[in-house]
Amino acid sequence: MDMLKDLESLQFEYGVPEENRTWLYLQGRSRGLIIEACAHATFFCKLFYVLRQSLDENQISMCLSSGSCDLAIPDESLKVGIIGGGHLGKQLAQVLLQLVPIPADSLRISTRRPETLDELQKVGVQCFYHNSFLVKWANVIFLCCLPSQLPNICLEIQSSLEKACIVFSFTAAIPITRLKLLLNHTNILRPQYQCAGDFVNIWGTNKEIATALQDPVILRATCPYSPAGGITLNIKWLEGIFYAALNTCTTKSMYHSSVLELLNQLFLSVHFKDCGEDRASCPKFQLTDFVSKVYAKNLPQKSSFPWFDLTSVQLKETPFSQHLSKNTALQDHLTLLYCSSFGVSLIRELQVVSTGSPSQEEKRPQEPDVSSATD
Template sequence: MDMLEDLETLWFKCGIQEEDHSWLYLLGRSRGLMIKACAHATFFCKLLRNLRELFSRESLQEQQTSRCSMPGMLEDTPDDEELKVGIVGGGHLGKQLAHTLLRLVPIPPECLRISTRRPEALDEFKKLGIQCFYCNSSLVQWAHVVFLCCLPSQLPNICSEIQASLGKACIVYSFVAAIPIPRLKLLLNHTSILRPQYQCVEDLDRIWGANKEITAALQDPVILQATCPYSPAGGVILNLKWLEGVFYAAINTCTAKDMPHSQVLQLLNELFLSVHFKAYGKDGASCQKFQAQDFVSKAYIKNLFQKRPFPWFDLTAVQLKETPFSKYLSNSTTFQDHLTHLYCDSFGISLTREEQSEVSTGSPSQ
């Protein structure tokens, strides 16, 4: 509830001189950037969590098969490891992100931790069962995904603290817009880094719901559709290289478990395409699915035997250079429909065919 909704004289803009009103659009831009950032982080965590659930299912099926062929040889060892998420920074962005991940992924409180210089200021999260402390190295040792929500001036010191504690498979997701990917790679001596890049256009649509909490805003179909990766609505555009990074991060997660590439492709098809097939009553077997050549070069495929895992991908290189997946991602309108449907469905909102077509209209930044 907005306490100032009917008290116009107390609104922020009432304290600004008339000649400065032209700058008020920056409030909307900041709001749009915050909502998009939280939405895309939520989508990414939800994909990784669902992928880990698929791991557990596959592992259980393999155990059951082995138990049938060799009774008494295996004990019950279910893989119930949840996705563990850490946030470095407990300021405005860190708090908004934590609330969004808790409510919309949802991540259990015991699987979310926050490291900040002022943990005493996060009582609201401690009451929910979230560990809040000040030890960045301990956080990254524990987490599968680490979100950097700090100031650019703080980043060099934070990177020096956590560099030695970062595991190869830990994904660092940076919101520090002023620090480019090559610099991050150098500071962290790490390649599993994701950094979304946003471009703001001059004509900013006033759709971002200034009086709504971010979790409530992302339940608004208009706002949610404006955050879709392919959507230019709202005046804030996502660079699709981030989306490439998301796919290769998912593949790396499988490679870390030494999973054969053929099995990885099956999981990716189920993770990214099955929701759209079910929604429209389509036969998944008749639709184009991911192939190995969508992610690696033809030369590499010659030596990619069925039981062999995918190579380990440098996520920083994926976001800076052309990859085999680049053309597929930008040119396949069918896949854009799949992804748009999956994105909205992950937030509990279903699109009609007409709405889905409207969302995909435009030219996202490449």
């Protein structure tokens, strides 16, 4: 509840001189950017929460079928770390707890002022100031710090980063190429947002962000392909998510055929109503959607995908870029998956048929760099 809602003299706008009121749209834009960031981080965590659970189940199944099961099978639950406990870091933590939902003991925050996060600590989130300790523990690290703080933070954590740990940066002023150098790390995702000149403030003012993301108008405006609200997302980030999923599977030495089957099951599991009549027309991931035809031809059947440099994926043209840009059915299905993962229908008149649960939801060849696999 907003206690100041009906008290006009205590509203932020009341104290702004008339000549400066043209700049008030920046307040709405700032809120829109935070909502977009929290929405995309939530979508990412939902997908990887389900992916890691499936990998865990797959490992147990293989173990039992082989008859040589090791009782110390690692827990594949998603462990999320946030560096920075300011406005964005605090909002992100609350949204992830409510909407993924990530258990409180699977979320930790490192900040210079952990005493300011009393509400999160009360629900079981560990808050402390030890960046390298956090990085050693987490599968995913969200950077929610100021650009001026980032070089020192990178210096602290780079030696503690595991190859498979995904770094998700919201520090907009630091380009991904610079971040790669600072961290000496290739498993990095960095969404880029573009604000249009004709900004439309649909983002609301009084709702908590988790509540706002249950509003169909606001949620649809955060869709990767949506220009609504005057804020757009660079679609290369969406490509990066899929290559990050491939890297996660590669760390488990899964054969590429099994990986494709798993991605189809998890990420293309939500369909439009008319898909039931002609399921053959629905998109399916193929090997050549992610690697070049030449590389695919020489890839042994019983081998994993190569390790992909996510910074290159987000900066260069890839086979998936070309496939995604030409395949409107795939774009529609991914948009449908995005909305349904928040429990919102894409279009009111369309009904969704789900075949999965997206909202709970021999030796490998020498690993080439991304260019040899995707050029």
